[in-house]
Amino acid sequence: MSLLTVQDLAVARGGMRAVEGVTFSLAAGQALILRGPNGIGKTTLLRTIAGLQPPVQGRIAMPDDAVAYAAHADGLKTALTVTENLRFWAEIFGGGGLDAAMSAMDLRGLADRPAAALSAGQKRRLGLARLLVTGRKLWILDEPTVSLDTASVARFATAVRDHLAAGGAALMATHIDLGLDEVEVLDLTPRRAKPGVPTRPAGFNEAFA
Template sequence: MTALLSVRDLRCARGGVPVLERVSFDLAVGQALILRGPNGVGKTTLLRTLAGLQPALSGEVICAEGVTAYASHADGIKTALTVAENLSFWAQVHDRTVPDSVYATFDLLALRDRAAGTLSAGQKRRVGLARLAVIGRPVLFLDEPTVSLDAFSVAMFAGWMRDVHLAGGGCAVIATHIDLQIDAPTLDLTPFVAAADADGGSDADFL
């Protein structure tokens, strides 16, 4: 099966300090990988390196250009715009249109004309996650995507990930402590922490 994403012997750092090393895996169409490990182990650093937001110290991230998207703890929405205007903005950036189904999928039908600044933390998070369905990138790097979500919204997001994104030919690397009920292997990053004498070792305060 052809891999959408291949990672080979990746070594990555934060602030110039090595954090993880020897990370390798492949993801094919329809596959997800769940990143595990204690706080500070380097999950965010790995995701940012995979997404090309910071350079790797060594190793390879093999993926086609223009197919990836990274979502962090930030919702990435403009508070002065309505929900519909926010999603339309992201659709225009990626030369796409907003599918009507997105509003129902992320429980936003009643909120589409509300200013994003008036939403609760969980509602803002749903708008932020709805961007992923709007931009249509097949390879997703997600850092704690369910933060601020209640159990219903977590299940809703997991359903979209499983039944729409993965079933539709995408893949995802997800850092989460939540059981998303997705058939996906986990990768505990603890064994990949850079050795203490590796150019200064890792520093959990900056991960």
């Protein structure tokens, strides 16, 4: 079953094209890693596919309510505890499995600690645990292993592997080898737009570039 189809996609950052002509599809059980030099437009592409900004051209197709997006920010409410944060996101998305998510990302010992009191790595683990309680099939992840130590990267890789085995899919920008079996790599370097080509599609909002 196809969970994501991207066809001839062009995206913009700051009113200028970043990458163009991007085409790929993701089926259940598959992962795709985006690669390319800093600034090429990996984040912009992920944000566009996640629905946070409009594309310049092209087509994005996916089932309704399929996406869980994790970016550089951890998306935490600092006044809430670890458990309260996960419960909040589970209720927002209509998911569940709080205990399993805390176990997967080694958060059980931090269950009652406010997010404000967590280290950078612990906050990242909590931010990634959010994915596990959403119930969403398609994970879109921007540098998900930032601030994680080696053991936590391994835990995250296991979580992704389990997600794929359960019929999910993952689209990630990362330079870390997660050791996944069902993974392909898309190098965006050949898709870099020609410099200096302005574009402002209908509905383009500079604040979201």
